[in-house]
Each structure stands twice: as structure tokens, then as C-alpha cells.
Amino acid sequence: MNSLNYNSFRDEISHNPLLTREQEVDLSRRAKKGDRQARQKLIASNYRLAISIASKYSKRGVNFDDLLQESSIGLIKAIDRFNPELGNKLSTYACWWIKQACMQFINENISTVKVPTHSRLLNSKIKQTVTDIQRRFGYTPTTSELSEILSVTEDAIEHSNQANSRYLSINGSSNSDDDNSYSLENKIDSLELTPQEVFENKELVGIIKRNLNLLSPREEKVIRLRFGIEESFFDNENFPGVQ
Amino acid sequence: MTASRNKYVSVNSDSSAKNYTEIAKIMSDDGDKMNHATARNIIIRGFSKIVTGVGKDYGKIVTKEKAEIIAKSPDFQNALITILKGNRNDS
Numbered sequence: 001m002n003s004l005n006y007n008s009f010r011d012e013i014s015h016n017p018l019l020t021r022e023q024e025v026d027l028s029r030r031a032k033k034g035d036r037q038a039r040q041k042l043i044a045s046n047y048r049l050a051i052s053i054a055s056k057y058s059k060r061g062v063n064f065d066d067l068l069q070e071s072s073i074g075l076i077k078a079i080d081r082f083n084p085e086l087g088n089k090l091s092t093y094a095c096w097w098i099k100q101a102c103m104q105f106i107n108e109n110i111s112t113v114k115v116p117t118h119s120r121l122l123n124s125k126i127k128q129t130v131t132d133i134q135r136r137f138g139y140t141p142t143t144s145e146l147s148e149i150l151s152v153t154e155d156a157i158e159h160s161n162q163a164n165s166r167y168l169s170i171n172g173s174s175n176s177d178d179d180n181s182y183s184l185e186n187k188i189d190s191l192e193l194t195p196q197e198v199f200e201n202k203e204l205v206g207i208i209k210r211n212l213n214l215l216s217p218r219e220e221k222v223i224r225l226r227f228g229i230e231e232s233f234f235d236n237e238n239f240p241g242v243q
Numbered sequence: 244m245t246a247s248r249n250k251y252v253s254v255n256s257d258s259s260a261k262n263y264t265e266i267a268k269i270m271s272d273d274g275d276k277m278n279h280a281t282a283r284n285i286i287i288r289g290f291s292k293i294v295t296g297v298g299k300d301y302g303k304i305v306t307k308e309k310a311e312i313i314a315k316s317p318d319f320q321n322a323l324i325t326i327l328k329g330n331r332n333d334s
Contacts, residue, residue, distance in 0.1 A: 211300070
């Protein structure tokens with residue numbers, strides 16, 4: 001849905017007047033009995049609530065149209081489960097279902113790696129608490145302090161922080177402003193040994209091999225048994241190129 | 244083989260590796276009677292020889308005490324065995 005469509009859609013639903021308490025109860029009762037028109041009317045009249053809540057979550061890096069669809073599903077769920085006999089307003093009940101639908105959609109789509117909703121919610125609480133303490137007292141709380149404040153274990157806090165940390169793409173640039181920046185993949189490649197290091201390693205192995213000859217047969221056997229090395233391991237042919 | 248936090252070398256993850264008691268039993272069965280402490284001392288002595296020899300090749304004089312400290316180090320033992328096993332796998 002582009003912005004033009006969205007605006008015309010919004011104009012269209014604005015023609016659906018808000019329901020009075022009596023109308024809401026009456027339509028809900030009829031919808032419960034299977035009246036599809038009553039259900040449709042309830043959805044149309046409360047759709048602006050879904051738009052309002054979805055727009056609050058729109059800056060979370062997800063597509064707004066998709067978010068709107070999800071919030072509508074939340075609204076429909078709420079209408080289907082609403083019990084008018086309890087005396088609450090539909091909007092009071094529906095807003096939690098709409099929020100839940102939005103949060104779940106964001107959680108499932110904001111990153112490639114799926115993090116459980118409870119962990120994401122805990123992380124959000126942790127961040128909020130840290131910001132609050134920093135603002136009020138000027139220091140960053142430790143994990144144990146956070147554990148005490150939020151009444152969760154230190155492990156849960158650490159797991160949540162770990163699970164909600166930012167991800168790096170292996171092909172992503174290390175610095176977007178720098179043309180000479182190189183990707184994580186290149187960095188990993190650069191960890192491979194240079195020809196000089198390979199040569200030095202071979203030389204070191206050669207030196208070690210020469211010194212293995214200093215071991216008595218008894219020492220050699222005990223070392224072999226200790227580290228699970230085969231008997232032929234200390235033979236010269238296992239070290240090609242070593243004199 | 245991993246160096247634990249307590250700085251002991253553990254060989255449990257390697258099924259073919261033996262602990263000192265098992266080594267002592269195998270050696271004793273083969274006619275070289277020893278206990279677990281002797282097996283450990285033999286390994287440290289053997290590694291000390293290698294340390295001294297490698298030091299000499301690099302022009303360093305390693306005292307007996309220093310060589311023994313290095314030989315006992317799990318990091319050294321890990322590195323030595325990794326290098327040697329790595330070399331075998333590459334060949």
C-alpha cells in the first residue's frame with residue numbers, strides 16, 4: 001500500500017463513525033452469535049485504533065504496510081474474543097491484542113536471527129533501566145545490580161544481552177564512510193598465515209623434531225601414551241623436509 | 244587436549260590419550276614398573292629436554308629450573324602437541 005492509497009484508505013475508514021457503548025455491546029453480542037455484518041461493522045469502526053497503534057511502532061525498521069496488516073489481525077482476534085458482558089470497552093481490550101500482534105511481527109522480522117519475545121522484552125527492560133540509572137545517578141549499573149532491580153537472574157541478563165547484540169554481515173563493510181574499508185570476510189582471510197609465517201612454523205617444527213631425538217625410548221613411549229600419539233609418529237617420514 | 248582454568252592439562256577429550264594411572268599400568272605390564280607420579284615425572288623430564296634443546300637452537304640458555312617450569316605449563320604442552328599433530332596432518 002503506497003502513501004496515496006493509505007491516505008484514501010484512511011479517508012474511507014474515517015467515514016465509519018465511532019460506536020456508542022450501547023451499539024458496541026449490541027454489535028458484539030450479534031457478532032458472537034455469528035452475525036458477519038455486525039462483526040464487519042465492529043472491525044471497520046475500530047480500524048483507526050489499529051492504525052494508531054501500528055503507527056507508533058512504525059519506526060522499528062519494518063514495513064509499515066505489513067505492520068498495519070498485523071495490527072488488523074490483532075484487532076480481528078480481539079473482536080472475536082471480546083466478551084461484552086464483562087463491562088469493558090472494546091478498545092481497552094483490543095489495544096493489547098493489537099500491541100501484541102505488532103510486537104510479535106517486529107520481533108520476527110527485525111533481524112535475521114530470531115530471538116524469543118521474552119528475551120527481547122527483557123532486553124528492552126534492561127536498556128530502559130540502564131538509561132534511567134545513567135540519567136539519574138551518572139553511572140552504568142552492573143549485572144548484579146540489574147539482576148536485583150529487575151528480579152531476574154544474572155544469567156538471564158547476560159543471555160538476553162548476548163542474544164540481542166547487533167549482528168555483522170560477513171560481507172558488510174567495517175566502515176561505511178571509508179572507501180578503503182574491507183569486509184569481515186577479508187579480515188578472516190587476512191588471518192591466514194603468510195608464506196613467511198608458514199616457513200617459520202616449518203622451521204620451528206624442524207627444531208622440535210630434532211630435539212625429539214633427545215628423548216629416551218622410555219620418555220618417548222610415556223609421552224606417546226599420554227597424548228594418544230601413534231608409535232610411528234616420531235619417525236622421520238612424518239616430518240617431510242626436516243633434516 | 245585442553246588447558247583447564249586450573250592450569251592442568253586434561254586429555255579426556257582425546258579417546259586415545261591416557262591418564263597417568265593408565266600409563267603407569269601399561270608400562271608396568273610391559274615390564275617397566277612405575278606408578279602414576281613416575282609417569283608424570285618422566286613426561287616433565289622429556290619435555291624439559293625438548294625445552295632446553297629448542298632454547299639452545301635459538302641461542303638461549305635455559306636453566307634446568309626454568310625448563311621444568313616451561314615443561315609443566317599446559318600451554319606449552321598443548322602448543323607442542325598441536326604443532327606436532329598439525330604437522331603430521333599436513334604431511
